[in-house]
Amino acid sequence: xxxxxxxxxxxxxxxxSRYGGASRQGISGKVIAVFVAALLALVVFxxxxxxxxxxxxxxxxxFISQERVDDSTARLWVDVKxxxxxxxxxxxxxxxxxxxxxxxxxxxxxxxxxxxxxxFQVDLPTREPVASGxxxxxxxxxxxxxxTSSTYLGAR
Numbered sequence: 001x002x003x004x005x006x007x008x009x010x011x012x013x014x015x016x017s018r019y020g021g022a023s024r025q026g027i028s029g030k031v032i033a034v035f036v037a038a039l040l041a042l043v044v045f046x047x048x049x050x051x052x053x054x055x056x057x058x059x060x061x062x063f064i065s066q067e068r069v070d071d072s073t074a075r076l077w078v079d080v081k082x083x084x085x086x087x088x089x090x091x092x093x094x095x096x097x098x099x100x101x102x103x104x105x106x107x108x109x110x111x112x113x114x115x116x117x118x119x120f121q122v123d124l125p126t127r128e129p130v131a132s133g134x135x136x137x138x139x140x141x142x143x144x145x146x147x148t149s150s151t152y153l154g155a156r
Contacts, residue, residue: 074130092136
């Protein structure tokens, strides 16, 4: 007995499946749109947080340049920006070798007073010739072992 001729129903018509629901392509597009929107919101949130964090630091320092005095001494120049010059501050600076390993470190103590933006020269002993320098960080919370009563602005 021959089987009757049946024409198959079209699989999709105008974005709908043959069962009346939304097609798979429409759902995946919505998922991608939600994912992109969530990712964009996360980027905006992290950027705003980083901006606020950067603005709230009372003391910031930036490494400017270095000079090799001899094989065991490096001279670094550091720009320090303080929001409150009535308080003592300090910054940790260090020298690095050509393979980026730390070869010397000093704490630059900055007594209260002076300008808000200052450039300091820091001489520090090193284990090998210097390639560059870096600033580890700064603070106005002076540890008890640092003497800030001295007016000498060099590194300790």
